[in-house]
Amino acid sequence: MKWHKLLLMIAALAFIVGTFAEEIEIPDDIDDEDLDEDEEILRLLEENRIMEDLNRENQKAREEASKYKQQHGETAASDTGFIYDPCTKIHCQAGRICQVNDNSAECVCVPECPEEYDPRRKVCTNRNETWASDCEVHQQRCFCDTKDSRCRNPKNSHIHIDYYGQCKEIPRCNEEEMLDFPRRMREWLFHVMKELAERQELDRKLADKISHVESELNKKWARAAVWKFCDLDATHDQSVSRHELFPIRAPLLSLEHCIAPFLESCDLDRDHRITLKEWGKCLELEDGDLEGRCEGIIVKSSSKNNEV
Template identity: 30%
Template sequence: MRVCIVFLLCLAGQAFTASITEEEPIIDDVVEEAQPEVGANPVQVEIGDFDEAIDVVEEEEDITENPCLNHHCKKGKVCEVDEENTPMCVCQDPTTCPAAVGEFEHVCATDNTTYDSSCHFFAQKCSLEGTKKGHKLHLDYIGPCKVIEACMDAELNEFPLRMRDWLKNVLVSLYERDEENNLLTEKQTLRVKKIYENEKRLQAGEHTLDLLAHDFEKNYNMYIFPVHWQFGQLDQHPVDGFLSHTELAPLRAPLIPMEHCTTRFFEQCDADNDKYIALEEWANCFSIKEEDVNKDLVI
């Protein structure tokens, strides 16, 4: 299914979020349902939710009687106090996870097992901590497990054509809806304004691959900033000029069930196979010329 369709679906509904647990290879984890953070891509979820160290414990009225109030545990663990009233993180019992409201809360793991929710998955993963099985177990994508078609070479070549166009249209849409400068920063607004006001801009909609390729060739400069912008949106934990699997998950996870070349595309971006995607590698994936890669555009 076309990425532009993904974009429209995400604007009309809610994005899905789930938290991932550790900095490992790029292509592994996903997210549970949540509204997109202000300024984030409509299709991706709040990146901060992927920080494995963040899992806020429910607030209690009396801080002095609840040491767990400000004690944070990673997903799959909950806070308990020992005999000395010292807070500590222990694996959560899967039976204490809220029951899934519907199939949309289900998640598929890399062992091809469908879990009722990300809570159930992370509780199970925690129980396997320290084992080979636990080390290899990760969330793969949102929704029940299903057969993902193999991505053919020709299809892989088409993926960045749609992805570039989608990124540009995401920014234009944010610009159109940004009445109080909450969706884009001042610098971002100035960049997108140039794209928005360009009469040669290809309007959002269903376009043939030939047209997308032609537009990229003729209006190349319109695509430089959107590619840099998306990198900056993902490079958050930490901001270091590299994308880990943790940082890629908010974008990758919702796309997999609808764009079967997603996984292979991001794997290919890691040209040196070091498990991280540098800005230069990211730009190259979208055919941005080396001389146009500019860290100052990651704003």
């Protein structure tokens, strides 16, 4: 695809999602052989939204600090012994931490990552490079995004974690394995959901329903499918983006080579989002077996800790 067509596509997408605070800049060093063009367009739009969120978070922190200063004055901290921390009002993206300066706050790149010796902490990026930890990947991307001198390579602004573990050759999922994968995935999801219930890490209402459906294959599979879909839908918009699939894809790819093509196949209309209907069809479940509500589908522990 030529660059002028790429620019036209970005302009069209920008019009749909709204006016951005800053123009999207197309890096000159994008490697077309390494980056899928559609993925690159979406990544650029996603990065622009992240920067907008970051600027909005920083502005909110500054306003909170200014409001406190106006209400309590400069001597409030020394008089009361209470030191106001504007960072309590801000959440920074991965690879960034909140830093306070004169009662203001902003998200800056993590200055140092813990030194890791455990090989299980290693991660493989989309450029097939092994890094010591996810912290180092996010930190390096932040350095490159902010034009910090510690950026090792400008192309590192595009890196993301592909899967956990050292980089290795991932076998190709053959046709027979792919045909059997939905069944294995259904059983696996139910097994994990049941284990969470036994550890009392699943919402009680959902846990109580498990024993009632365990003998009914379609119902138990449907229950697990809806649970995982709702768990992945972090934005609660009734769809799961490729970014939201990370908690289920990254921990498994080095162990289960069919997970990536399976998840790719679930996006039936190729809009880079998976609906509950698409998810159910991908798992070979009947529409009538799926419940479209996510109320009560709450896992106390995070998706990362569940590693499914």
